[in-house]
Amino acid sequence: MLLAVGSLMVSLAGNASASEPGKQVSAAPAGAPVVSSLDTAASAITDRAQRAGVGYAGLVVDEKNDAITLFAKEQAAAQSLVAVTPAAAGAKVDVRRAEHSQAELRDAAEKLWKSAPEWKKSGVEVYGISVRPDGGGLTVRASDVAAVAAVATGAAQVPLTFEKGAEVVPTSRYDDAPPHAGGIHLARGGGSHCSSAFAVRQWNNTYLMTAAHCYQNGVGDGPVTTGGGGHYIGRVSGWDASRDAASVQTNAWSGVWVNDSSWTHYRDAAWSYNGNEVCQSGVATSQTCGIYVVNQNDSWNFGMGTVWGVTACAPSGFTAVRPGDSGGPVYDWYADGKVRSRGVISAGSQPTGAGYRCVHFAETLSILNKWSAGTAPVTLVTSP
Numbered sequence: 001m002l003l004a005v006g007s008l009m010v011s012l013a014g015n016a017s018a019s020e021p022g023k024q025v026s027a028a029p030a031g032a033p034v035v036s037s038l039d040t041a042a043s044a045i046t047d048r049a050q051r052a053g054v055g056y057a058g059l060v061v062d063e064k065n066d067a068i069t070l071f072a073k074e075q076a077a078a079q080s081l082v083a084v085t086p087a088a089a090g091a092k093v094d095v096r097r098a099e100h101s102q103a104e105l106r107d108a109a110e111k112l113w114k115s116a117p118e119w120k121k122s123g124v125e126v127y128g129i130s131v132r133p134d135g136g137g138l139t140v141r142a143s144d145v146a147a148v149a150a151v152a153t154g155a156a157q158v159p160l161t162f163e164k165g166a167e168v169v170p171t172s173r174y175d176d177a178p179p180h181a182g183g184i185h186l187a188r189g190g191g192s193h194c195s196s197a198f199a200v201r202q203w204n205n206t207y208l209m210t211a212a213h214c215y216q217n218g219v220g221d222g223p224v225t226t227g228g229g230g231h232y233i234g235r236v237s238g239w240d241a242s243r244d245a246a247s248v249q250t251n252a253w254s255g256v257w258v259n260d261s262s263w264t265h266y267r268d269a270a271w272s273y274n275g276n277e278v279c280q281s282g283v284a285t286s287q288t289c290g291i292y293v294v295n296q297n298d299s300w301n302f303g304m305g306t307v308w309g310v311t312a313c314a315p316s317g318f319t320a321v322r323p324g325d326s327g328g329p330v331y332d333w334y335a336d337g338k339v340r341s342r343g344v345i346s347a348g349s350q351p352t353g354a355g356y357r358c359v360h361f362a363e364t365l366s367i368l369n370k371w372s373a374g375t376a377p378v379t380l381v382t383s384p
Contacts (some may be wrong), residue, residue, distance in 0.1 A: 037091070037115050042068050044087035054078040057098035060134025071098040071134045072337070076328045098135025100158055105131040108156035109138055109202070115155060124148050133265050137165060174260075174283070175226045175280040178233075180250055180357035182266070183257030185227030185283040187284035188215070191226060195282040195328030197344040198266055199252030199381035200296050200368065207247035207382060209367070210327030211346055213304055215246055224248045227283065243362040244307045244371060246327075254383040256329050256339060259286045267334060267343040269364040272296055272310045277341055278332055280359060282325025289302075291320045291359060300347060300360050309366070313358040321348040330361045341380055 001242065042061045045068065049056040053146040054074025062069070068091055072078035075097040082093050100108075109129040116126040125143040137159030142148035145162045152160060176184040182198040208224075215236045217240050222235035236251035238247035252321040254265045259282045272278065275297045293314045312330075314320040316342035326346065331339040341364040348356025364380065371378040 017178075019152040023261075023321060036064060038066060038068065040088060041085075041088045041091040041093075044085050044109055045070055045082060045093070049078060049218070050191065052077070052081050052275070055082055055098065055101040055135075057100060057102050057135025058131065060133050067092045067094065069094045069096060071100050073101050073135070076369055089327050096134070100135045100137070102131060102135070103139055105135065105158060105166075108158045109317055111156050112138070112140065112199075118152050119148065122147075122151075124151060137161065137200070156248035177231075178235060178251040179206075179255075181253060181255035181257055182209075183281045183283070185294050186210055186214065186233070186327065187225045187227040187230065188222065194324065194326045195284075197327055197329045197346065198256060198364070199254065199343050200247065200371075201381050202371075202376050202378045205249055206252040207237060207249050208233065208252045209246070209344060210246050211344055211362075212241055212244045213302070213316045214327050214347070215239070216304075222248075224250075238371065240367070240370065243309070243344075243367045244304070244306060245344055245362055245367045245371075252381065256331070257281060258339075265338050266331075266341050266380060267338040267382055268384065269368070269380050270332075271321070271363060272312075272342050276332070276342075278311075278312055278324065278330050280321060280328060280330045280345055280361075282321065282328030282345055284322040284324030285319070285355065287312070288315060288320060290318070298360065300349075302347060307360075307362065309346060309360060309362040310343060311349075311358055311360050313350070317352070318357065319352045319355040320357055321345060321359040323348075338383070356378045 038061060038109045042059055046059050049072060057071040058070040070078055070093060079095045079224050082095060103380060109248050112129055124147045127141045129140045139161050140148060140152060141163045142253055144165055149162045174185045184196045186196055187193045194210055197209045200209060218239040219236055224233045224235060225231055234248040234250040236246050237249040238339055249333050255263050256266055257263045272293050274293050276293045277293050279285040279287055292315050293310055293312045295311040299306050299308045328345045330343040343361035343363045345359060345361050347360040350357035366379050
């Protein structure tokens with residue numbers, strides 16, 4: 001897991017944060033799904049089971065019958081775990097033995113995904129692989145059920161079922177579907193908040209990067225959701241005040257939205273220097289270029305400590321960044337349509353009425369280097 005560093009933000013005057021503070025809601029909107037005590041119990045059980053070494057496979061919540069079914073390889077140990085989970089007190093929980101753990105099935109799924117590019121060459125395209133919550137195996141969704149069954153059966157050494165699937169493509173930058181991309185609208189529980197910048201990888205995990213000040217409570221803050229639909233992405237897993245950077249462990253990829261209808265891939269990352277022209281595509285502004293680096297080694301402080309990075313400004317009278325762009329991507333283009341990552345939007349200065357003439361951003365390579373120090377490398381997720 002990416003390490004959290006730095007301290008929590010407090011509200012002080014200074015450069016304007018490029019995020020919307022939002023209005024706190026005192027009640028759920030009419031018709032919205034509301035968390036129940038059963039949900040709370042299920043979540044607490046899952047949290048404990050995943051950490052307890054009981055061979056956790058999955059969990060099923062039956063709202064109609066007010067019941068929870070927990071599947072684990074170590075059935076007796078799992079029953080003992082439920083008994084000492086405070087949030088589960090009074091809940092009807094049935095513990096059943098699972099043939100495989102979630103970890104085993106995810107490893108098996110990864111083996112299939114590694115083979116999928118070769119299968120695609122022969123016309124068999126895998127669209128999705130899901131883990132059965134009872135630990136009974138994997139479900140593979142593909143273009144041709146018979147053909148994928150012929151090549152996949154036995155490849156993962158766990159039971160497989162096959163279904164006809166459909167190609168998975170990004171839906172909207174405002175209500176993104178996994179794998180998640182840079183430039184999407186992020187929220188806390190569905191309310192308008194910030195943007196995302198890019199995905200990184202450490203070990204076999206991927207993380208979506210945004211600005212630390214968007215989730216001021218640090219590691220564990222959230223839930224982080226899509227801004228348009230309120231769909232769950234994850235919780236903050238890494239937090240760095242000195243770079244104004246935060247990570248959310250989730251299914252993420254090399255894509256980045258550059259406006260409301262178009263996206264591309266990151267190819268690599270680079271440092272920025274005075275005079276460089278950069279673009280940014282936070283959700284509030286969408287793509288804006290013609291922004292020039294004026295200080296390649298700058299620092300600012302709006303209440304969470306000193307942040308080091310780069311300042312770039314638009315010509316006088318123009319707007320470079322708006323509230324809601326925080327955490328969004330800064331980049332420049334390759335001729336073939338892919339982009340090079342420069343940084344994560346942190347703040348704006350020099351008000352223009354619509355927003356701010358200057359954008360302050362933490363550099364991508366600075367974040368990656370710092371977060372890689374003393375641990376496994378943290379790398380930008382890219383496409384050649």
